[in-house]
Amino acid sequence: MQLSVWRRLCPLGSLFDPVLEKIERTLADPETLSLLDRAEAEERYPDAVIERLKECGLMSLLAGEESEAARPISLWHLAALNVASAQASGSLAITLGVNALALLPIYIGADESQRREIFGQVRGGAFSSLLLSELAHGSNLARNQARAERGVVDDRGEFRPVDDGTPPTHYRIYGEKQLINGGTHHQILVTLLRTRETGAAGAGELGGASSHFTLIRVPRGPGVEPLPRWRTLPAPAADISGIRFAGAIVPAENVIGGEGNGFFLVQQALSISRGGVSALAAGAATRARALAVAYARQRDIYGKPIVHLDAIADHLLRMEALELLASAVSLKAAATLNALGPAAVHYGCVAKLASCALAEEAVAEGRQVLGARALLRDLPYERLLRDVVLYGIFDGTSHVVLEQIHWRLAQSAQNPGGAQDTVTALGRLFQTPPQSLVEVGRRRGRAFVLPIEVHARALAAIPGEVSLEPLADLAQLLLVFTRAARAAGLWDGDQGIRFAAAEIFGQVETLIAAAELADPDRRKALGLPPASGSSLVNIYRFALSWRGGRAAAALRQLWLGSQIAGAEALAAVERAFLLDFQAARALGREALRQTEDP
Numbered sequence: 001m002q003l004s005v006w007r008r009l010c011p012l013g014s015l016f017d018p019v020l021e022k023i024e025r026t027l028a029d030p031e032t033l034s035l036l037d038r039a040e041a042e043e044r045y046p047d048a049v050i051e052r053l054k055e056c057g058l059m060s061l062l063a064g065e066e067s068e069a070a071r072p073i074s075l076w077h078l079a080a081l082n083v084a085s086a087q088a089s090g091s092l093a094i095t096l097g098v099n100a101l102a103l104l105p106i107y108i109g110a111d112e113s114q115r116r117e118i119f120g121q122v123r124g125g126a127f128s129s130l131l132l133s134e135l136a137h138g139s140n141l142a143r144n145q146a147r148a149e150r151g152v153v154d155d156r157g158e159f160r161p162v163d164d165g166t167p168p169t170h171y172r173i174y175g176e177k178q179l180i181n182g183g184t185h186h187q188i189l190v191t192l193l194r195t196r197e198t199g200a201a202g203a204g205e206l207g208g209a210s211s212h213f214t215l216i217r218v219p220r221g222p223g224v225e226p227l228p229r230w231r232t233l234p235a236p237a238a239d240i241s242g243i244r245f246a247g248a249i250v251p252a253e254n255v256i257g258g259e260g261n262g263f264f265l266v267q268q269a270l271s272i273s274r275g276g277v278s279a280l281a282a283g284a285a286t287r288a289r290a291l292a293v294a295y296a297r298q299r300d301i302y303g304k305p306i307v308h309l310d311a312i313a314d315h316l317l318r319m320e321a322l323e324l325l326a327s328a329v330s331l332k333a334a335a336t337l338n339a340l341g342p343a344a345v346h347y348g349c350v351a352k353l354a355s356c357a358l359a360e361e362a363v364a365e366g367r368q369v370l371g372a373r374a375l376l377r378d379l380p381y382e383r384l385l386r387d388v389v390l391y392g393i394f395d396g397t398s399h400v401v402l403e404q405i406h407w408r409l410a411q412s413a414q415n416p417g418g419a420q421d422t423v424t425a426l427g428r429l430f431q432t433p434p435q436s437l438v439e440v441g442r443r444r445g446r447a448f449v450l451p452i453e454v455h456a457r458a459l460a461a462i463p464g465e466v467s468l469e470p471l472a473d474l475a476q477l478l479l480v481f482t483r484a485a486r487a488a489g490l491w492d493g494d495q496g497i498r499f500a501a502a503e504i505f506g507q508v509e510t511l512i513a514a515a516e517l518a519d520p521d522r523r524k525a526l527g528l529p530p531a532s533g534s535s536l537v538n539i540y541r542f543a544l545s546w547r548g549g550r551a552a553a554a555l556r557q558l559w560l561g562s563q564i565a566g567a568e569a570l571a572a573v574e575r576a577f578l579l580d581f582q583a584a585r586a587l588g589r590e591a592l593r594q595t596e597d598p
């Protein structure tokens with residue numbers, strides 16, 4: 001398996017870990033890949049590969065060693081696992097990935113004895129699922145109906161409901177969860193259940209219902225009925241199914257984080273897991289780029305490999321740029337979440353939004369390179385086309401994530417921030433070694449968001465070969481537009497405008513992450529070791545120029561379409577970004593034709 005750009009740009013330099021290394025080797029082994037191929041073709045759960053990975057120590061990445069100090073569970077290593085598994089197979093990647101997702105509420109909210117018991121099960125090989133979704137209610141979890149009735153079990157073993165004032169000893173569970181990853185296979189079912197009815201005031205809205213839900217670990221047994229698997233376009237070997245609860249009785253000790261705290265825990269967990277999804281997307285982009293570059297270097301239809309056709313080289317160069325951006329924004333999420341826990345929610349959201357879209361684009365570019373070979377079921381690229389669309393759907397669709405990002409943008413526009421040393425502050429976060437997720441996941445603190453314009457200006461002020469002035473100007477103008485749209489009453493009244501602006505916010509944050517991690521001068525100023533392997537500088541220059549110009553154009557279009565004065569300033573920003581485009585493209589084409597991958 002090639003070293004991904006995600007690994008090459010990792011701010012910690014090497015992420016050496018013997019278990020991870022064994023897993024990566026196993027995932028690159030042709031025998032593993034052929035087992036995965038067979039599972040995908042037969043739409044069969046990939047047990048055989050999972051067994052191999054367990055032999056490599058997979059479960060210790062999820063549950064640590066017996067003593068937490070011996071091997072802390074680290075977000076960095078879980079993210080690296082996502083990158084590597086997404087390169088091998090989308091089905092495998094989400095089958096593994098759902099474990100970390102389902103265990104996050106345990107890391108964050110379980111008490112010590114619950115952790116000991118659950119981690120013991122995990123170390124023994126148990127896989128986990130997170131049961132949130134109900135078909136009727138989709139993204140609006142506040143409307144969910146699956147419920148846990150509070151009660152006590154009497155001397156005869158009969159369940160008797162109790163009123164709100166009486167502490168329950170047990171819960172009786174009814175309802176149905178659907179589209180659950182691992183629904184028929186996984187043993188640990190971390191389930192969001194209604195424990196109080198929603199009054200008229202809060203019907204269906206999160207604000208009114210946030211204390212009405214509880215997370216409960218439900219063991220498989222009487223009253224827990226697996227429902228048939230769904231056949232899915234992406235990840236056909238994954239076990240996406242459902243579970244019906246028909247009066248399962250569960251002891252109160254199985255409540256995670258206290259009754260009524262389910263929503264809070266889910267939100268905290270999603271704050272972190274969205275960064276993890278971005279690592280899956282970055283892995284998919286890496287795989288797509290590797291397949292497309294290899295193909296273009298060997299496919300000869302006119303007397304030379306097709307990489308010598310300019311249009312083909314441009315597709316590949318764009319793929320490299322998209323992979324670099326997806327990787328950089330994902331790494332920034334990993335670094336900030338590792339250092340700060342859920343307080344870095346903004347960077348997790350931005351990474352999920354941006355890297356899923358970038359990976360989709362990268363895979364579409366590759367389709368143009370592989371022609372028919374992108375569409376043949378017996379060749380590997382076709383699987384990427386199907387898998388990559390999934391990452392923007394689960395753990396909160398891109399729309400749901402945009403709901404959070406536009407809100408932060410409005411906040412940033414209102415409080416653009418004063419003079420502060422953002423570079424030193426961020427450098428410290430990037431350099432924070434892998435922390436225990438159990439420890440960092442529990443940290444509470446105000447959301448951490450660097451003031452975007454101040455920070456972009458600080459990066460631009462660091463002497464370097466690449467000018468970041470256009471990026472700082474773009475950040476500034478995005479805040480200007482947001483203030484103007486709010487003043488004109490367009491912001492509150494039009495979700496389309498808010499989302500379009502939030503997407504550009506995500507793009508600017510992504511370019512900033514690329515500058516921090518792929519620009520050697522800025523990377524050094526942040527106190528980070530050089531990126532590994534051959535230079536990525538030219539791909540970064542191309543990415544900045546191409547995507548910066550495009551983000552400026554998108555903001556100008558949004559601005560003009562909103563009938564607000566002042567959009568003209570963006571033309572100069574777009575031009576400034578594109579000054580470097582021709583030169584970076586020429587160098588990029590040349591490099592693709594000459595070099596072997598690192």
Ligand SMILES: Cc1cc2nc3c(=O)[nH]c(=O)nc-3n(C[C@H](O)[C@H](O)[C@H](O)COP(=O)(O)OP(=O)(O)OC[C@H]3O[C@@H](n4cnc5c(N)ncnc54)[C@H](O)[C@@H]3O)c2cc1C
Nearest residue numbers: 130131132133138139179180181240393394395396397399
């Ligand atoms: C392969 C796969 C695996 C999954 N695994 C799990 C799992 O393990 N556990 C689990 O609980 N669930 C899982 N899901 C379910 C997944 O999380 C949901 O499908 C997802 O949350 C969206 O719900 P929905 O599809 O019903 O869309 P809906 O919520 O019905 O949304 C319909 C459309 O409206 C958009 N939308 C929603 N809210 C807004 C908004 N506020 N503003 C604008 N647009 C909005 C959506 O983006 C979407 O485009 C999985 C789904 C798939 C496909």
